[in-house]
Amino acid sequence: MKKIIAMLLVCVLAVSLLAGCGSSSKSDWDTIKDKGKMVIGMTIFEPMNYKTDGGELTGFETEFAKAVCEELGVDADFQEINWDNKEIELSSKKIDCIWNGMTITDERKENMSISDPYMQNKQVMVTKKENVEKFSTKDGVKGAKVTAEAGSAGEEVAKGDDFFKEAKYVPADAQTKALMEVKANTSDIAIVDYVMSIGTLREGSDYSDLAVIESKSFSPEEYGVAFRKDSDTTKKVNEAMQKVADSGKLKEIADKYNLTDLLLLKSK
Numbered sequence: 001m002k003k004i005i006a007m008l009l010v011c012v013l014a015v016s017l018l019a020g021c022g023s024s025s026k027s028d029w030d031t032i033k034d035k036g037k038m039v040i041g042m043t044i045f046e047p048m049n050y051k052t053d054g055g056e057l058t059g060f061e062t063e064f065a066k067a068v069c070e071e072l073g074v075d076a077d078f079q080e081i082n083w084d085n086k087e088i089e090l091s092s093k094k095i096d097c098i099w100n101g102m103t104i105t106d107e108r109k110e111n112m113s114i115s116d117p118y119m120q121n122k123q124v125m126v127t128k129k130e131n132v133e134k135f136s137t138k139d140g141v142k143g144a145k146v147t148a149e150a151g152s153a154g155e156e157v158a159k160g161d162d163f164f165k166e167a168k169y170v171p172a173d174a175q176t177k178a179l180m181e182v183k184a185n186t187s188d189i190a191i192v193d194y195v196m197s198i199g200t201l202r203e204g205s206d207y208s209d210l211a212v213i214e215s216k217s218f219s220p221e222e223y224g225v226a227f228r229k230d231s232d233t234t235k236k237v238n239e240a241m242q243k244v245a246d247s248g249k250l251k252e253i254a255d256k257y258n259l260t261d262l263l264l265l266k267s268k
Helices: 002-024 028-035 060-072 083-091 106-111 153-160 175-183 194-200 233-246 249-256
Strands: 037-042 075-080 097-103 112-114 119-128 145-149 168-172 189-193 210-228
Touching (some): 037 083, 060 075, 060 097, 060 233, 145 153, 153 210, 168 175
Antiparallel strands (some): 119 189
């Protein structure tokens, strides 16, 4: 009897191990398909992802991601993350992708699988309207307090560009926080994505007293969606993004948010 029980336990253990191996061998796309949703890591960043007065999430990235997920036959499940921890959130599988105006860099391409680029961007300086001329030169920013979102392309500019060598840098939790610092006079300059300035610094907005220093920009860049290294989801999303572009839906979304001129992904 003891031998029979022992053999049964061995069989149960073997089945359990096989089941475990089967579940761990699932590809990223199989996991998403089984869940019926793609968990999308993002931050609040107008005009890409932001909330209406009624609390509904909207924006260019929100609508674009929903359209792509519709093509893929899954729901878009948006999850707000700390941008500085985005790669940790992705590698730990708390999210399936990072889709939030993410700049494509060589380092990120080494660590993650990144979609085809779909939009161009650059980093710009934002300050109070009355200070635009003052901070338009390298001499003008000497001693100025400069802020940008931690972990962002703006932070790389603030820390690495010689233009800000003699400025004082302080990180912010988000690009919106960086703008608030300038508005509150606790910082002189915020370095933010150009696309953000398009959606945020409009007449009648909370930041209508701020302006982009148009004479100077930094770090021409392209946006992409990031997945885990070697993820099979990247190819699926690339194909779906092209279908959204071919249908005219992508241009329609971009027109709505005044971003059409920055689109890299065109209909074929």
